[in-house]
Structure formats: structure tokens, C-alpha cells
Amino acid sequence: MRRLLTLHALLVYLFLYLPILVIVALSFNESRRGVRFTGFTLDWYRALFQDPRVLEYFLNTLLVAFFSTLVATVLGTLLAVGLVRYRFPGKGFLSYLLYIPVVVPDVVMGVSLLLLFALAREVLGFPRLSLLTVTLGHITFQVAFVTLVVRSRLLLLDPALEEAARDLGARGWQTFWHVTLPLAWPGVAAGALLALTLSLDDFVVTFFTAGPGATTLPLYIYSSVKLGVSPKVHALSTLIIGLSALFLALGYALTRRRV
Amino acid sequence: MNEAATPWQRALRVLVTVGPGGLWLLVFVLLPTLLVLMASFLTRGPYGELSGPWGFHNYAKLLHPVYLEAFAQSLLVGVLATLISALLGYPLAFYIARHPQRDLLLFLLLLPFLTNFLIRVYAWLVLLQREGLVNALLGTFVLGPLVLYPSFFAVLLATVYTFLPFFVLPVYASVERLDWQLLEAAYDLGARPVKAFLHAVLPQTYPGLFAGSVLVFIPAMGTFVVADLLGAGRVVLIGNLIQQQFGITRDWAFGAALSVFLMGFVLLSLYLYARLQGERGLKDLV
Numbered sequence: 001m002r003r004l005l006t007l008h009a010l011l012v013y014l015f016l017y018l019p020i021l022v023i024v025a026l027s028f029n030e031s032r033r034g035v036r037f038t039g040f041t042l043d044w045y046r047a048l049f050q051d052p053r054v055l056e057y058f059l060n061t062l063l064v065a066f067f068s069t070l071v072a073t074v075l076g077t078l079l080a081v082g083l084v085r086y087r088f089p090g091k092g093f094l095s096y097l098l099y100i101p102v103v104v105p106d107v108v109m110g111v112s113l114l115l116l117f118a119l120a121r122e123v124l125g126f127p128r129l130s131l132l133t134v135t136l137g138h139i140t141f142q143v144a145f146v147t148l149v150v151r152s153r154l155l156l157l158d159p160a161l162e163e164a165a166r167d168l169g170a171r172g173w174q175t176f177w178h179v180t181l182p183l184a185w186p187g188v189a190a191g192a193l194l195a196l197t198l199s200l201d202d203f204v205v206t207f208f209t210a211g212p213g214a215t216t217l218p219l220y221i222y223s224s225v226k227l228g229v230s231p232k233v234h235a236l237s238t239l240i241i242g243l244s245a246l247f248l249a250l251g252y253a254l255t256r257r258r259v
Numbered sequence: 260m261n262e263a264a265t266p267w268q269r270a271l272r273v274l275v276t277v278g279p280g281g282l283w284l285l286v287f288v289l290l291p292t293l294l295v296l297m298a299s300f301l302t303r304g305p306y307g308e309l310s311g312p313w314g315f316h317n318y319a320k321l322l323h324p325v326y327l328e329a330f331a332q333s334l335l336v337g338v339l340a341t342l343i344s345a346l347l348g349y350p351l352a353f354y355i356a357r358h359p360q361r362d363l364l365l366f367l368l369l370l371p372f373l374t375n376f377l378i379r380v381y382a383w384l385v386l387l388q389r390e391g392l393v394n395a396l397l398g399t400f401v402l403g404p405l406v407l408y409p410s411f412f413a414v415l416l417a418t419v420y421t422f423l424p425f426f427v428l429p430v431y432a433s434v435e436r437l438d439w440q441l442l443e444a445a446y447d448l449g450a451r452p453v454k455a456f457l458h459a460v461l462p463q464t465y466p467g468l469f470a471g472s473v474l475v476f477i478p479a480m481g482t483f484v485v486a487d488l489l490g491a492g493r494v495v496l497i498g499n500l501i502q503q504q505f506g507i508t509r510d511w512a513f514g515a516a517l518s519v520f521l522m523g524f525v526l527l528s529l530y531l532y533a534r535l536q537g538e539r540g541l542k543d544l545v
Contacts, residue, residue, distance in 0.1 A: 015347075108521055140283070
């Protein structure tokens with residue numbers, strides 16, 4: 001039984017890593033087509049770094065990810081604190097609203113945001129589809145995830161700690177800043193990390209909310225795949241895989257216990 | 260110093276904490292959802308704009324065999340992907356949970372998952388193409404090159420590949436909380452392994468099993484990218500239809516109706532899931 005389980009796990013991990021290994025190997029392959037390995041080369045990496053567009057798309061991706069994560073983490077953390085600590089009318093409704101970005105398929109979310117931006121453009125004259133609308137779209141799904149992650153952390157905390165702070169004379173914001181936030185920190189960090197990852201990886205919402213000139217790396221990869229991939233994309237993918245590994249290891253070391 | 264908060268102060272605290280995020284959700288989640296609902300009753304104008312007359316005509320159009328077939332295909336991808344993920348993921352979750360290096364194994368499970376989604380899907384294109392690795396391996400067994408791409412099989416395979424970790428993680432969380440004493444008790448009472456598993460272990464993992472199924476089923480049904488890249492026009496799912504209506508065809512009204520239908524289907528499955536799992540069911544999803 002034990003052995004069967006081990007064999008099964010081994011095969012599943014092989015399944016998980018096979019595609020990634022192939023991409024990495026191909027990024028060093030001299031041949032332009034097919035999977036036959038004809039010789040080692042770094043040409044594709046050289047070509048990648050000499051393409052100014054790729055750098056631009058990379059910076060766009062980072063810009064969107066940075067701003068959206070920042071905003072979503074602040075909004076989501078505050079929202080989680082409010083939802084856990086206070087009673088107010090509409091609380092139940094808001095809690096359900098939070099699950100919509102989590103469960104509704106990306107494509108539906110993408111087109112509904114597109115409709116919103118189209119209507120706003122019609123009525124208010126802005127915003128034009130651009131990196132701004134992409135960022136707004138990313139914040140929208142990120143807020144939901146950050147709130148849910150931070151909320152589950154806050155629910156684990158002992159409310160007596162905050163009561164003690166208040167008994168000792170701390171004001172509302174002092175309690176929040178010196179007691180609630182430090183205690184909630186692992187949740188906030190995990191939420192922010194999740195938000196960042198979701199933004200870096202997002203294709204669908206970006207696809208529907210990006211206008212001309214607002215290309216991100218996932219959009220670039222998609223169009224390359226549609227047009228017939230150049231091995232440059234293998235090199236780019238390999239770099240992304242390496243960065244993700246580094247990133248995950250870092251996040252893992254930071255948050256421990258909470259993967 | 261310790262003020263008993265007045266109603267005003269309480270209201271202010273709610274406003275400061277819940278206000279910005281709540282407002283965001285109203286403007287960017289609730290409003291767009293209502294807009295889609297509204298658009299689904301409108302008509303495509305001559306320039307692809309939304310206009311009157313209002314009516315149920317977009318929904319009537321959904322009954323056309325072409326669209327029904329796309330729904331059937333989506334449902335099939337969703338159900339099969341969930342089943343295969345369960346077969347692959349359920350035993351894996353047990354293996355990881357009982358392994359001394361479980362943190363490392365979780366890390367290795369998540370690593371491919373954090374690699375860009377498009378790259379992962381594209382990798383299967385590379386593997387399954389005519390002169391790809393899979394065909395090269397099959398060739399050594401003198402199985403002639405098979406047309407593995409584009410195909411329903413390719414779409415299903417990449418879908419499972421993409422969403423498998425969503426299945427393993429909740430099951431893993433269930434297994435980690437498992438009370439193994441129940442298993443021992445079952446053995447003490449003379450149960451055979453299979454029976455002991457079915458009565459003492461399986462029911463304890465239901466929450467993870469259900470959460471995992473929902474987390475695979477919904478995105479698998481709703482994705483358009485996998486079918487777009489690996490089906491290459493031969494496998495058309497609801498997601499592809501929606502994308503087409505908002506892209507090439509520019510019939511936003513009909514696209515909205517398709518979106519409402521998909522959303523309705525998803526929310527209905529979630530409702531059934533919540534009925535099954537009770538209050539905390541939804542919370543298991545994140």
C-alpha cells in the first residue's frame with residue numbers, strides 16, 4: 001500500500017514537472033523547431049535581452065502588480081478588520097460579495113469590467129483602456145483574496161489581547177497599529193504575496209481591460225503562442241520559472257507554517 | 260482614558276475600515292455584475308454597440324444546438340477534470356500529509372503552479388504536437404505519430420494539469436486534521452482495510468474533497484485560454500464563446516447572456532455545495 005502510494009506520488013510529480021523541464025531544456029536548444037536537442041546555446045537569451053519590447057512589457061507587468069498589490073493589501077486588510085470586529089448593516093451582503101471574484105470564472109469578470117469601463121467612458125469620458133484600467137481590474141480580484149486571507153487570520157486571534165490594550169488606555173487606532181496589525185501580520189503578508197502572484201500571473205482580466213499600448217508579459221506570451229512561438233519565449237519562460245522558484249522560497253521562508 | 264465608544268465613533272470606525280474596500284466591491288464587483296445582467300437583455304446595434312429593444316432574445320438564442328453543444332463540452336471538461344484531479348490528487352494529499360518532508364513536497368507542488376499559467380498550457384502544446392516529445396516516445400513503441408493536438412484530450416490534460424493543486428491543497432488540509440484514532444478503532448472492531456477507510460477516513464476528508472471539487476470544476480468550466488490554445492478552434496467551450504462575442508463578433512448583448520448563464524450555473528453549483536457543506540463550506544474555499 002505504502003509503496004503504491006509512493007509510486008503514485010512519483011508519477012504525479014513527474015507529470016507536474018515534465019512540461020517545465022521541456023521548456024527549460026528547449027530554451028538552451030540550438031534548433032529553432034521541434035524538440036530534438038541539437039546543441040547548447042544561449043542565443044535565445046541574448047535575443048530576449050536585446051528586444052526592448054520585452055523589457056517594456058516586463059516593467060508594465062511589475063508596475064501593475066506593485067500598485068495593485070499595494071492598494072489591495074491596504075483596502076483588504078482594513079475591510080477584514082472591519083468585518084471581524086464590527087457589526088453594521090449590510091455586513092452579510094458584503095461577505096457574500098467578497099466571494100464573487102473568487103468563484104466567478106475570470107472570463108466573466110473580465111467582460112463585466114470591460115462593460116463597466118465602456119459605460120464609464122460613455123458617461124464620464126474616462127478611463128481609456130490602459131494600464132490604469134488593468135490595475136483597477138487587478139485590485140478588484142486581489143481585494144477579495146486579501147480580505148479573505150486576513151480575515152481567517154484575525155478570526156484565530158484572541159480578542160482578549162485587544163481588550164487588554166484598550167483597558168491599558170490605548171485608543172482605537174493605537175490598538176489597531178500596535179496590537180491588531182502586528183498580530184495579523186502573517187495573514188497580511190500571505191494575502192499580499194497571494195495578491196502579487198495573482199497579478200503577475202493574470203492573463204484573462206488583463207486581456208479584457210488592456211487597451212493598445214498596455215501590453216504585459218502574459219499578453220505578450222499569449223500573442224507569441226498564437227502566432228507561432230519563437231524560442232525566445234522559452235528563454236523568457238525559463239527566467240520566469242526561476243524567478244517564481246526564488247519568490248516562492250522567499251515567501252515560504254517569510255511566512256513559514258502558512259503556505 | 261478608555262472611552263466607551265459613542266455611536267458616532269463606532270460608525271466612524273466602521274466607515275474607516277469597511278468603507279474603502281466596501282465601496283470598491285460595490286463599484287467594481289456589484290455594479291459590473293448588474294451591468295452584465297442588464298446588457299444581456301439588450302440588442303447588438305449596427306456598429307456593435309448596445310441598444311434596444313429589450314427582451315429575452317439573447318437567452319432564446321442560447322437554445323441553438325451550437326451553443327448547447329458548447330455547454331455540454333464545458334460541462335464534460337469540468338466533470339472529467341474534477342474526476343481525474345480527484346484520482347490523481349486524493350492519494351497524493353495523503354502521501355504528502357504523512358511524509359516527513361511534507362513542507363518540501365508542498366513547495367514542489369506549488370512551484371509549477373506559480374509558473375505563468377500560459378507557459379504551463381503552452382508547454383503541453385510543445386509536448387503534444389506532431390513532432391513533440393510524447394509522439395517521439397510513442398514512436399519508440401512503434402505507435403505511429405498520433406494527432407494529440409489540437410484535441411479535446413489535449414484540452415482536458417492541460418486543464419487537469421493547471422488546476423490539480425487546487426484539488427490537492429484542500430484535501431491535504433483535511434488529511435492534516437484527520438483523527439487517526441478512528442481508524443485504529445475501526446481496526447480494533449474488526450473492520451478490513453477497505454471498510455475501515457470508507458467509514459473512518461473518507462468521511463473526515465469530505466470537506467476537502469468537496470472544496471477541491473468546486474475549485475477545479477468552476478475554473479475548468481469557465482476557462483477559455485486552455486481551449487483556445489490546445490483546442491485551436493476545434494474545442495469550443497462557453498468561455499471561448501464569450502470571448503468571441505466580446506472580440507471578433509462584437510455582440511456584447513449575446514456575450515453578456517452567455518456570461519449570465521455561466522455565472523448562474525456556477526452560483527447554482529456553489530449554492531448546492533453550500534447546502535451540502537453548511538456555513539463553513541464557503542470558507543474552506545480560500
